[in-house]
Amino acid sequence: MDDEVIICRCEEVTKGEILKAIEQGAKTITGIKIRTRAGMGLCQGRTCGRLIARLLAERTAQVLEEIPPATVRPPVRATKMENLVTSHGE
Amino acid sequence: MDAEVAVVGAGPAGLSASIEAARLGAKIVLIDENGKPGGQLFKQIHKFFGSMEHLAGLRGYDIGNKLWQRAMELKINVMLNTTVFGIFGDKTLGLLTTMGSEILRAQRIILATGGSENTIAFPGWTLPGVMGAGAAQTLINVHRVLPGKRILMVGSGNVGLIVSYQLLQAGAEVVALVEAAPKIGGYRVHAAKIQRAGVPIMVSHTVKRAHGRDYVEAATIVRVDDDLKMIPGTEKTFDVDTICLAVGLTPLSELAWMSGCKFIFVPTLGGHVPIHNEDLETTVEGIYVAGDIAGIEEASIAMEEGRLAGIAAAESLGYAREEATKLKKEIKERVQQLRRGPFGEDRYLAKQRIMKVAPR
Numbered sequence: 001m002d003d004e005v006i007i008c009r010c011e012e013v014t015k016g017e018i019l020k021a022i023e024q025g026a027k028t029i030t031g032i033k034i035r036t037r038a039g040m041g042l043c044q045g046r047t048c049g050r051l052i053a054r055l056l057a058e059r060t061a062q063v064l065e066e067i068p069p070a071t072v073r074p075p076v077r078a079t080k081m082e083n084l085v086t087s088h089g090e
Numbered sequence: 091m092d093a094e095v096a097v098v099g100a101g102p103a104g105l106s107a108s109i110e111a112a113r114l115g116a117k118i119v120l121i122d123e124n125g126k127p128g129g130q131l132f133k134q135i136h137k138f139f140g141s142m143e144h145l146a147g148l149r150g151y152d153i154g155n156k157l158w159q160r161a162m163e164l165k166i167n168v169m170l171n172t173t174v175f176g177i178f179g180d181k182t183l184g185l186l187t188t189m190g191s192e193i194l195r196a197q198r199i200i201l202a203t204g205g206s207e208n209t210i211a212f213p214g215w216t217l218p219g220v221m222g223a224g225a226a227q228t229l230i231n232v233h234r235v236l237p238g239k240r241i242l243m244v245g246s247g248n249v250g251l252i253v254s255y256q257l258l259q260a261g262a263e264v265v266a267l268v269e270a271a272p273k274i275g276g277y278r279v280h281a282a283k284i285q286r287a288g289v290p291i292m293v294s295h296t297v298k299r300a301h302g303r304d305y306v307e308a309a310t311i312v313r314v315d316d317d318l319k320m321i322p323g324t325e326k327t328f329d330v331d332t333i334c335l336a337v338g339l340t341p342l343s344e345l346a347w348m349s350g351c352k353f354i355f356v357p358t359l360g361g362h363v364p365i366h367n368e369d370l371e372t373t374v375e376g377i378y379v380a381g382d383i384a385g386i387e388e389a390s391i392a393m394e395e396g397r398l399a400g401i402a403a404a405e406s407l408g409y410a411r412e413e414a415t416k417l418k419k420e421i422k423e424r425v426q427q428l429r430r431g432p433f434g435e436d437r438y439l440a441k442q443r444i445m446k447v448a449p450r
Contacts, residue, residue: 002213004213005211005212005213005215006211006215006216007211009216015211044344046206046340046342047206047209049340050208050209050340050361051209051210051211064355064357064361065355068353068362069343069347069362072344072347072348073348074175074176074178074184074348075173075175075176075184075186076173076174076175076176076344076345076348077123077173077175077186079173079175079186083186083190083191084175084184084186084190084191085190085191086189086190086191087190087191087192087193
């Protein structure tokens, strides 16, 4: 697979950019996310997370078992801030 | 808003959990982000396997209708088009509805969020025309839209096999089905059906590249060796307009991570799975999982797990104390039957691994 292949389609992050982040010391999916924005888009890493885990396993001699998904934070689905502050019910 | 049991996801597991818990007297709020309940049931147009208790012989959408009808009879409070955007503190759910946000305080939570389709990356995979096999199935069976005329299917698990057949039924041509492993992954009976219809199943082959400028116009496949490395010189290119990826599912578990549940990595069940005991309770007291989030299996098992979680949650609230033990025992026996045979055995053993590290 060549380095131009897109891994995170939401943020258009390529394989080459992710490998560079690993060279710079990223050891976790969160580490990659912080350096490249991979996983910060509309799908919040649901599509690319496993692809990145595999690249990390290949390049850092970790096993997949030791690579958890990126830290999960609310909102787990992308939404407008407006929707969060418009409350009803109580 | 308050609920005794908040159920997240109204697919086969979530509906079954809500029905059992409501039947035993618990006050339920059932939430689903989609406009329609049923999860993936309404796109399952094939007949289910199993025994009578598992509604074998019925088609997925019939099962979906049955569950929905029962939920309505029990007057379960269902919130559709509602997303749980987070779980905070002690079982407080943040909801996003069509009107804004809302807080739901629950005493028990059952997470039945399902799974999401895996993908593989290859040059051209972001072109329009490359999609999950599940997405193609939704297009043809729910929306009645043919995603393309000439299809390359990637992956020979049951999803790849069944969706290939349904694409043929919908009028598309499945040019080939490639499988990276040296043998077919799914049930023989599903594979035979598409082979009889003339679809070549090519094992030890994978997709190498999608071609096209604005959309998929062709695909190159390649033979792989036992280590799944591509063998140069074995490429073949087909004119296709659609590439469907049926390369497994991952438990959709964000809300369990956010709730502090402990996880275990079980490849057979799709990756990281929240640790749970026989009653489907996670390592966080009062939070249960059921269906694909508890390990990727089948709709029949999702329904049984949902029932178990629903009964266990209701029981822990003080409902149906005497009845619960008997009900749970019956369901556990049925689940065990579903996990028999060459395909179920691996999943049975994988589940046993989880139970071993689970809280009692």
